[in-house]
Amino acid sequence: MSDGIRISVIVPTYEEAGNIAELVQRIDASLDVEHEIILVDDDSQDGTPEVVEGLGLAHVRLLVRKDERGLSGAVLRGLAEARGQTLVVMDADLSHPPEAIVQMQAAISDGADFVVGSRYVPGGSTEDGWGFLRWVNSMVATVIARPFTTVRDPMSGFFAMPRSVWTDATDLDPVGYKIALELMVKCGCTDVREVPIHFSTRRHGESKLSLRVQLEFLLHIVKLMRWKFPGWSSLVPFALVGLSGMGVYVGLLSAAGAIWPDASTLPKAIGAALVTIVWNFLLDRRFAFWYARSGSVFGQFLGFLAICAIPVTINILATVWLAEDTMVTPLAAAVGSLIGSAAGLLFNWLMSRWLIFGRKTPGKVNKAKREVSAKSSCKGD
Ligand SMILES: Nc1nc2c(ncn2[C@@H]2O[C@H](COP(=O)(O)OP(=O)(O)O)[C@@H](O)[C@H]2O)c(=O)[nH]1
Numbered sequence: 001m002s003d004g005i006r007i008s009v010i011v012p013t014y015e016e017a018g019n020i021a022e023l024v025q026r027i028d029a030s031l032d033v034e035h036e037i038i039l040v041d042d043d044s045q046d047g048t049p050e051v052v053e054g055l056g057l058a059h060v061r062l063l064v065r066k067d068e069r070g071l072s073g074a075v076l077r078g079l080a081e082a083r084g085q086t087l088v089v090m091d092a093d094l095s096h097p098p099e100a101i102v103q104m105q106a107a108i109s110d111g112a113d114f115v116v117g118s119r120y121v122p123g124g125s126t127e128d129g130w131g132f133l134r135w136v137n138s139m140v141a142t143v144i145a146r147p148f149t150t151v152r153d154p155m156s157g158f159f160a161m162p163r164s165v166w167t168d169a170t171d172l173d174p175v176g177y178k179i180a181l182e183l184m185v186k187c188g189c190t191d192v193r194e195v196p197i198h199f200s201t202r203r204h205g206e207s208k209l210s211l212r213v214q215l216e217f218l219l220h221i222v223k224l225m226r227w228k229f230p231g232w233s234s235l236v237p238f239a240l241v242g243l244s245g246m247g248v249y250v251g252l253l254s255a256a257g258a259i260w261p262d263a264s265t266l267p268k269a270i271g272a273a274l275v276t277i278v279w280n281f282l283l284d285r286r287f288a289f290w291y292a293r294s295g296s297v298f299g300q301f302l303g304f305l306a307i308c309a310i311p312v313t314i315n316i317l318a319t320v321w322l323a324e325d326t327m328v329t330p331l332a333a334a335v336g337s338l339i340g341s342a343a344g345l346l347f348n349w350l351m352s353r354w355l356i357f358g359r360k361t362p363g364k365v366n367k368a369k370r371e372v373s374a375k376s377s378c379k380g381d
């Protein structure tokens with residue numbers, strides 16, 4: 001498979017014609033082992049193919065993707081095509097120093113299974129002129145990624161791994177921009193190291209880091225959470241939805257109390273509870289049991305209703321009893337739903353999870369699926 005090639009350098013490119021010649025020249029100058037450079041370009045219209053052709057170098061390959069867009073998908077495509085024993089990914093814009101590849105390779109030869117080119121370890125730095133906002137952006141993203149990795153610079157786009165780590169990684173989802181984080185979380189790596197780099201300001205062209213890309217990062221984090229901590233990623237939204245449902249119940253019962261002050265509490269409480277159940281069901285199905293959304297809504301709703309029956313009955317009875325005894329209706333509703341929710345939280349969640357929405361959380365999928373998703377699911381990135 002490796003054809004004697006020691007290192008494959010994969011470079012996603014979009015409108016980087018002005019940087020390619022210098023990048024290739026610096027990679028070649030710093031590596032004295034057999035290597036290949038794979039540029040994965042998303043059909044740039046800035047003369048990129050002509051530049052690569054003009055270099056006339058057999059070890060530099062340009063893959064042009066015409067129907068797909070997106071950095072992560074491009075990286076996964078390059079990794080799939082690479083033949084080297086060590087796979088390196090870096091940006092084209094000369095912000096990552098190719099000279100650091102040698103140290104990354106040394107770390108891998110020493111046993112590391114993932115190496116990150118890092119701005120935030122001793123010896124690493126960022127070129128002056130990196131705007132304050134960009135710095136804050138990077139820091140916030142790094143903190144958000146903390147539950148997944150203690151690496152100081154998990155947002156880096158400069159990283160290396162042995163071929164075996166790539167071939168063993170499952171379930172890769174090329175959402176967004178942070179493919180290193182995705183690989184680090186899903187490769188099951190135990191020895192992740194950082195090599196300090198000086199991160200330079202890009203030489204030519206413009207950054208593609210748009211607001212949309214940053215929003216995609218948040219979606220990426222949610223997906224990683226669900227992958228890595230499926231139980232918590234279900235229970236926490238379930239509890240929050242329950243809290244919102246309490247708000248709905250109290251609001252409806254207060255409104256009903258204002259409209260029909262003389263009516264007895266029981267029918268009002270039943271009506272409010274039914275609306276709240278629908279509210280909770282729809283939100284829970286979307287956010288707490290996201291993985292079961294392909295199941296029958298009707299069947300799931302009936303099951304949900306059945307499971308809610310006991311806590312909701314407690315809730316309604318508590319409300320009626322409190323309202324008719326001493327409390328004003330909104331307070332009675334709040335306390336009643338609090339008692340009902342406390343009784344129901346874990347019970348409802350466990351029952352919903354086991355009986356209705358299935359316990360299946362996003363597990364590992366096979367490599368065939370991974371390859372398909374590497375090729376197709378970044379459309380429209
Ligand atoms: N193939 C491909 N490469 C991309 C895409 N977006 C960005 N890149 C490349 O990914 C690398 C990082 O992008 P850049 O705009 O420098 O992001 P920044 O460093 O976060 O500002 C560069 O080499 C870009 O050319 C894309 O949609 N497709």
Ligand SMILES: [Mg+2]
Nearest residue numbers: 091093095202
């Ligand atoms: Mg850049």
